Amino acid sequence: MTVTLADVAARAQVSPATVSRVLNGNYPVAAATRERVLKAVDELDYVLNGPASALAASTSDLVGVLVNDIADPFFGIMASAVQSEIVGPGGRAGGERLAVVCNTGGDPERELTYLTLLQRQRAAAVVLTGGAIEDEAHVAAVAGKLRRLSEAGTRVVLCGRPPLPDTDAVALTFDNRGGGRELTEHLLSLGHRRIGYVAGPEERTTTRHRLEGHREALAGAGVTESDDLVVHGPYDRAAGHAATVELLGKDPSLTAVVAANDTVALGACAALREAGLRIPEDVSVAGFDDLPFSVDAVPALTTVRLPLAEAAARAGRIAMGREAAPPGGVDVVRGELAVRGSTGAPRGK
Amino acid sequence: MTVTLADVAARAQVSPATVSRVLNGNYPVAAATRERVLKAVDELDYVLNGPASALAASTSDLVGVLVNDIADPFFGIMASAVQSEIVGPGGRAGGERLAVVCNTGGDPERELTYLTLLQRQRAAAVVLTGGAIEDEAHVAAVAGKLRRLSEAGTRVVLCGRPPLPDTDAVALTFDNRGGGRELTEHLLSLGHRRIGYVAGPEERTTTRHRLEGHREALAGAGVTESDDLVVHGPYDRAAGHAATVELLGKDPSLTAVVAANDTVALGACAALREAGLRIPEDVSVAGFDDLPFSVDAVPALTTVRLPLAEAAARAGRIAMGREAAPPGGVDVVRGELAVRGSTGAPRGK
DNA sequence: TCTCAGATAGAAAGCGCTTGCTACGTACGA
DNA sequence: TCGTACGTAGCAAGCGCTTTCTATCTGAGA
Known part of the structure; x- marks a missing residue:
């Protein structure tokens, strides 16, 4: 039915291992062999099976982005910036990560649910944007989830949200x-x-x-x-x-x-x-x-x-390990007063 | 290291098969057994391995949403609406689908790339929003990709974009x-x-x-x-x-x-x-x-x-099979003139 | 008491891929 | 000429789950 690695291997007269290596480009393959494999891939219109590859390699190219409301430009801008920075490492063709945008609607439960869902997907990284909810129990629950994510190798970055103690999460906080x-x-x-x-x-x-x-x-x-x-x-x-x-x-x-x-x-x-x-x-x-x-x-x-876009872009890069985390794992991003026409001196008194 | 189904099974004194069935709830399991399993899940803090389960069941709970620019409220609103409708079928706990938002930036190549990436993830559905690019070769390429996605069982819905002939894609087109x-x-x-x-x-x-x-x-x-x-x-x-x-x-x-x-x-x-x-x-x-x-x-x-949100919500439901596609697979969504203060009669002349 | 259906649980065979290890050449230095 | 090392390719063992098929146990009906 659907084309598998083995089909490609058969057609290219090589072993599945070789095809995998050509596709991942992390192991020497003779140029001639590579050509042959790529040709077969092309002819068969082969598309890698993501879940299978994720399972075998225990990695994933999903990056979670938690937002309150993606319809709100505040979050849209950040999500967009994160997304633009989560390209994969090195030249790996089509090696882009996919951004999973999770609309929590500001609901603590949904936040936790999405975190679990991302953990289930073994997400490569998770970026949490926007302010946090202050309920103590919820904060503890989130911290716990994030800890577990970190342990599993998921990088966690907070963008526009205060640092979370007892956590490996890097925080870019707005002032x-x-x-x-x-x-x-x-x-x-x-x-x-x-x-x-x-x-x-x-x-x-x-x-x-x-x-x-x-x-x-x-x-x-x-x-x-x-x-x-x-x-x-x-x-x-x-x-x-x-x-x-x-x-x-x-x-x-x-x-x-x-x-x-x-x-x-x-x-x-x-x-x-x-x-x-x-x-x-x-x-x-x-x-x-x-x-x-x-x-x-x-x-x-x-x-x-x-600087929503800038901060989120940075968060994205940190999440991908393409930029070092700030010292202490926390950085405060300052805003800048923009005085325009809507404010003026009060009339008379 | 990480907890697996087998660990849960061992702790609950049942076979992995049973645990799987409890988690998926699609096979009769005695109440007492179920309890025992859920208790073990809880105690071990077990989280299903998404890729593994996707591989074995050849399904996935990812839904792709292609947008030009998620920072633009036009797309943000649609993405949000789609996302809110892609809950899973039936009661399956935590059975929500994850929305993968793909920013094409209006670039044909990126559109195709993302479609491939979603195909690789064996996405459950894909919703393409916003206007399409008219380049003939590109349209053909997209149609081809969508055809392949449909074949693989991915439901495809176009929202705010013209129908794509020779394709199973359902289209909700704006007038x-x-x-x-x-x-x-x-x-x-x-x-x-x-x-x-x-x-x-x-x-x-x-x-x-x-x-x-x-x-x-x-x-x-x-x-x-x-x-x-x-x-x-x-x-x-x-x-x-x-x-x-x-x-x-x-x-x-x-x-x-x-x-x-x-x-x-x-x-x-x-x-x-x-x-x-x-x-x-x-x-x-x-x-x-x-x-x-x-x-x-x-x-x-x-x-x-x-009616961006309404149309996109409907697209989401159709994508999840929770609503029937319109007859012919195409529906034209009309806009409504909203006359407000920015237009008036021209002066003098 | 015996049989059979119905309800549960388990065994085991994959799903499609990655990767450590082994195997084979060939070219080179000694 | 032989040994060694390097550059390539293949074998095969999983990764963690789902699901078919089979086995077991019950209780009901004969």
């Missing part, structure tokens, strides 16, 4: 706290005092760190007027909209809204506009991440640029 | 031509006559169909003033910007710009604004796809809403 602080400092320096904050879901590290940065900035400036102006919600547009409406209800005199990320910021903008408020004349708005659409918002969104 | 026509008809009905068109890359079906729709509308209205106002470029913001600058140079009196998709439209908007033109007072702008950010553009973008 969410620092970014959050800078952003709010920027608003404070413009003269804002009543700043609404639309935070992400409570239990995520990203949410917490960004919010902590915000609070640090406020505390540093001795500003207390904004203390109650925090609303939590999912990382999506609708949440930004709803939260902004809520904030506006709490304090109609607020002069700025900081959103957990750019998508949320877009929702906030929409809510403000619907309320008849101009940006930034009446209310300034700031986001986080600097996703591609942010520069095209009107006015362009002030935000914290995160 | 790009119809959408393009409606969009331009809308502009014509507003009174526009000099309409610039920012098209996608020449060799893609999506590009061609949308452009054909545009031209049909023009021809239907007997309008010829716009005939030379077409510029091709990639499907990204920068291209939209550059093309719009070019169009403005060609005909400074144009009153509308239709973009190949929403991302391109955003670039067009930026270029227009930089040129000091107001939207839609001076120039109307329209996009295609209705990506999430389009409604938040200012003014909100008039576009053709494509």
Whole structure:
């Protein structure tokens, strides 16, 4: 039925071992023999049986990429970058790894399930992107899984997520706290005092760190007027909209809204506009991440640029062993404040 | 070293066959025995060896999803929807399929390479998303690959791409031509006559169909003033910007710009604004796809809403055999004109 | 009491590939 | 001329699982 190595061997008049070696190119084969084999491969339209080869060699060319939501550009960009870097080592023809993208939807259970599924596939590497869930039991469970993966030879890299102690996982962490602080400092320096904050879901590290940065900035400036102006919600547009409406209800005199990320910021903008408020004349708005659409918002969104593609590409290379892990296995990737049209000095007072 | 089926069998005092049957649940096993086995699995922290099982059963739980660029929400949304639907059949615990997302970058060679790689993995199904490349040799090559995949039992579904004759591939095609026509008809009905068109890359079906729709509308209205106002470029913001600058140079009196998709439209908007033109007072702008950010553009973008998630979800279900293929293996999915603030009547004239 | 069907479990033969080891040449140095 | 080493190719033993076929044990019906 389907063509096997043995068929190719028969046609090329060599042993299966030789065909395997030609295909893997890791053992000397005389040029003439190689030619013959390749010709047979071609004529028979032979395609290696991946599972069989994975079983025999106990390796696999699958690389897992865990994301919260691949439809979100934040994750799409990272997944894309990881994928572009996971080419195989050396010249091995068609030696590309396949990226298995796993949408956890932010659900702890699914995260664990996918990790198990990847372990089952004996994935060559796993890259976990985005903030982590902080539930203690879950963190321990993830750490355990990752430990087991490492033991089995799977390289594990965290990208945009805090390091996981007692684990071999390399971590490229985003400086969410620092970014959050800078952003709010920027608003404070413009003269804002009543700043609404639309935070992400409570239990995520990203949410917490960004919010902590915000609070640090406020505390540093001795500003207390904004203390109650925090609303939590999912990382999506609708949440930004709803939260902004809520904030506006709490304090109609607020002069700025900081959103957990750019998508949320877009929702906030929409809510403000619907309320008849101009940006930034009446209310300034700031986001986080600097996703591609942010520069095209009107006015362009002030935000914290995160080098998503660069960091994820690096994560991919580390996962493939093509780049050394940072010393200590942890590196903090800083964001950069991008001041644009959506923030300005508050009106009057 | 690593725990195998045999280890579990030994600990549970049964044969490997029994363990396998418990795990696969497709053969009667006495409740007591099952308990014992599951207990052993748990105690040993056993994880099935995917490749081995795939080899023995000659099945696999990988599903390939080919996209042009996973960082583009257009594809991200589809990939996400496919992924959410490819759960395994029946209750099989952890029986989820893994989505292998392959970024072709629109490159024909990579498309073929990935198809081979998926064939090598004996993927359970493959979903190809987005427009196809029209080069004849390439189309034939893809058709050949898909035929071979079908023969090997891999279900093939095309989502947002034209049917591929002489192939078992089920096609859910977007009505790009119809959408393009409606969009331009809308502009014509507003009174526009000099309409610039920012098209996608020449060799893609999506590009061609949308452009054909545009031209049909023009021809239907007997309008010829716009005939030379077409510029091709990639499907990204920068291209939209550059093309719009070019169009403005060609005909400074144009009153509308239709973009190949929403991302391109955003670039067009930026270029227009930089040129000091107001939207839609001076120039109307329209996009295609209705990506999430389009409604938040200012003014909100008039576009053709494509049910990306719905279509892709259906593609996923068909790929898993959970939904019947449409009669004839082809179904055309219509878009819906979404008129918003970015289009209006042309000024004066 | 004997037979037979039904329900479970085991034995064992692969699935298609990789790879350590062995075997064969041939060419070279001594 | 012989021994040695190197460059190639083949043998065969798995890799860890699934599944067919067979064996065993039960209880029911005769």
